[in-house]
Amino acid sequence: MFLLVDMDAFFASVEQTQHPHLRGRQVIVCGDPGRRGVVTAASYEARPFGVKAGMPLQEARRLCPQAHYVEGNPEKYVALSLQLLDLYSGFTPDVEPFSVDEAFLGLQGSRDSYQQATEVAHAIQCAIDERFQLGATIGVGPNKLIAKMASGVKKPRGITVLDVAGFQRHFWPLDVRELWGVGPQLASRMRSLGIQTVGELAHAPAEPLRAAFGNIGPQLREAAHGHDDTPLVPYHRGVEAKSMGHEVTLSADCDDAVHLEGTLLRLSDQVARRLRTEAYWGRTVCLKLRDARFVTRLRQTTLRQATADHPLIYESALQLLRALWDGGPVRLIGVSMSNLARTHREEQAELFTAHDRQGRLREALDRVRDRLGESSLVPAGTLAHRSRVGHVPFGAISNRVTARPGAGSDQALRPRDGSKTPPQKRRPPWPKS
Amino acid sequence: MFESLNEPVDVLTAFLDGRVRPLRFRWKGRVIRVRRVTGEWNRREGVNRLTYFSVEGSGAESYELCYDPRGPRWTLCKAWSG
Numbered sequence: 001m002f003l004l005v006d007m008d009a010f011f012a013s014v015e016q017t018q019h020p021h022l023r024g025r026q027v028i029v030c031g032d033p034g035r036r037g038v039v040t041a042a043s044y045e046a047r048p049f050g051v052k053a054g055m056p057l058q059e060a061r062r063l064c065p066q067a068h069y070v071e072g073n074p075e076k077y078v079a080l081s082l083q084l085l086d087l088y089s090g091f092t093p094d095v096e097p098f099s100v101d102e103a104f105l106g107l108q109g110s111r112d113s114y115q116q117a118t119e120v121a122h123a124i125q126c127a128i129d130e131r132f133q134l135g136a137t138i139g140v141g142p143n144k145l146i147a148k149m150a151s152g153v154k155k156p157r158g159i160t161v162l163d164v165a166g167f168q169r170h171f172w173p174l175d176v177r178e179l180w181g182v183g184p185q186l187a188s189r190m191r192s193l194g195i196q197t198v199g200e201l202a203h204a205p206a207e208p209l210r211a212a213f214g215n216i217g218p219q220l221r222e223a224a225h226g227h228d229d230t231p232l233v234p235y236h237r238g239v240e241a242k243s244m245g246h247e248v249t250l251s252a253d254c255d256d257a258v259h260l261e262g263t264l265l266r267l268s269d270q271v272a273r274r275l276r277t278e279a280y281w282g283r284t285v286c287l288k289l290r291d292a293r294f295v296t297r298l299r300q301t302t303l304r305q306a307t308a309d310h311p312l313i314y315e316s317a318l319q320l321l322r323a324l325w326d327g328g329p330v331r332l333i334g335v336s337m338s339n340l341a342r343t344h345r346e347e348q349a350e351l352f353t354a355h356d357r358q359g360r361l362r363e364a365l366d367r368v369r370d371r372l373g374e375s376s377l378v379p380a381g382t383l384a385h386r387s388r389v390g391h392v393p394f395g396a397i398s399n400r401v402t403a404r405p406g407a408g409s410d411q412a413l414r415p416r417d418g419s420k421t422p423p424q425k426r427r428p429p430w431p432k433s
Numbered sequence: 434m435f436e437s438l439n440e441p442v443d444v445l446t447a448f449l450d451g452r453v454r455p456l457r458f459r460w461k462g463r464v465i466r467v468r469r470v471t472g473e474w475n476r477r478e479g480v481n482r483l484t485y486f487s488v489e490g491s492g493a494e495s496y497e498l499c500y501d502p503r504g505p506r507w508t509l510c511k512a513w514s515g
Contacts, residue, residue: 079474373478
């Protein structure tokens with residue numbers, strides 16, 4: 001038997017629990033509320049106003065101006081998430097974290113019945129409430145798919161138990177988009193084939209589905225029947241990362257090539273550093289760009305050799321930027337690495353130290369960062385654009401290149417010879433595609 | 434009201450069973466009693482590990498305190514009042 005524990009409005013509820021004046025109020029968790037970005041989480045009090053996760057902050061402010069906008073703190077939520085996993089482990093050793101606020105639990109032996117599983121679900125809800133003063137919704141089912149979908153039936157603080165027949169009764173009349181794994185685009189394509197509901201997908205012939213959607217077609221048909229044999233992977237066994245990436249929503253839409261390149265360098269450095277810290281190498285570099293109209297574009301390239309080296313990642317990401325960017329305003333930029341392979345630290349160190357001077361330098365720099373923190377050393381190329389946007393964590397460095405004391409952030413970019421040429425908005429040096 | 438402060442503060446601290454607990458702290462000439470610790474998490478800065486506490490004062494106000502074992506020293510990071 002499987003349980004899916006889903007914390008109710010997790011980030012917003014944590015803030016409400018920790019700050020008495022937020023309890024019972026509309027709370028919207030986001031990045032820096034003074035800047036733009038998107039809603040990370042909305043409390044149940046804010047949801048009737050139409051606010052939901054992923055919505056631009058500007059729109060949330062229009063819908064719910066009276067809400068409390070709180071800057072999220074990922075470290076705090078991850079710490080709590082780990083404490084929750086620890087709590088679940090008191091009920092069963094089979095715990096698989098699914099996201100920061102969701103986890104699958106497996107029950108075996110004498111507790112592998114719907115009644116026993118429901119009792120465990122109640123006990124978990126009570127324990128979470130007692131220890132953390134937080135609400136959780138729990139879905140119970142014979143497999144992970146049904147447990148996950150059952151958890152969405154009744155929120156907040158709900159417990160929904162479904163067997164395969166119950167799953168079919170509840171979900172077959174619903175829109176095909178309700179099936180776990182069917183996104184808006186897939187749903188739209190299914191509708192074009194005359195498949196409107198989960199039940200219609202369950203009864204669609206397998207071959208046309210395969211022809212239209214590939215292998216995923218028959219798999220989704222099985223899912224529509226409530227069939228799923230995905231095993232639970234307990235978190236103490238560890239799960240290999242499939243990709244690692246960083247992205248940032250810029251403080252203002254940006255068509256400045258220098259700023260974008262500096263940001264890209266910083267992101268490439270963060271990704272490379274994370275790969276090295278977790279002993280991975282990656283081969284596929286992916287660039288993500290979102291423009292001012294919220295159109296997101298991705299482009300990727302595969303390197304001949306795996307790397308965890310930021311200049312190589314940056315070089316590839318820059319080529320992708322040149323191919324993908326039309327020179328228009330960019331809202332969000334991101335870099336990720338996939339096609340990952342494990343490397344032993346010794347092997348990595350040996351390769352670096354034995355074969356190249358750059359590698360030895362990188363290892364020395366990593367040691368400095370390990371000891372003094374991530375911001376103790378950064379690639380110099382990431383600093384110029386930071387001083388321009390005015391949030392410079394390295395004030396002393398910024399002051400050294402400032403033409404005169406008290407100069408504004410743009411003036412910090414003036415040449416040191418004192419010439420008065422203001423910084424020009426830089427267009428991409430390559431032709432627009 | 435929310436204030437981002439990052440001010441050094443004096444904190445009466447309990448060190449129990451290898452754990453750190455803020456009990457009272459002095460801010461703006463007042464001694465604030467920590468009624469409840471509502472959250473605790475860590476952040477690494479190189480080899481150093483900072484511990485953050487979300488705490489409730491005696492009224493509806495809440496605070497975020499940071500304990501830095503180098504020193505050791507405390508910082509009042511943020512304050513919220515109702």
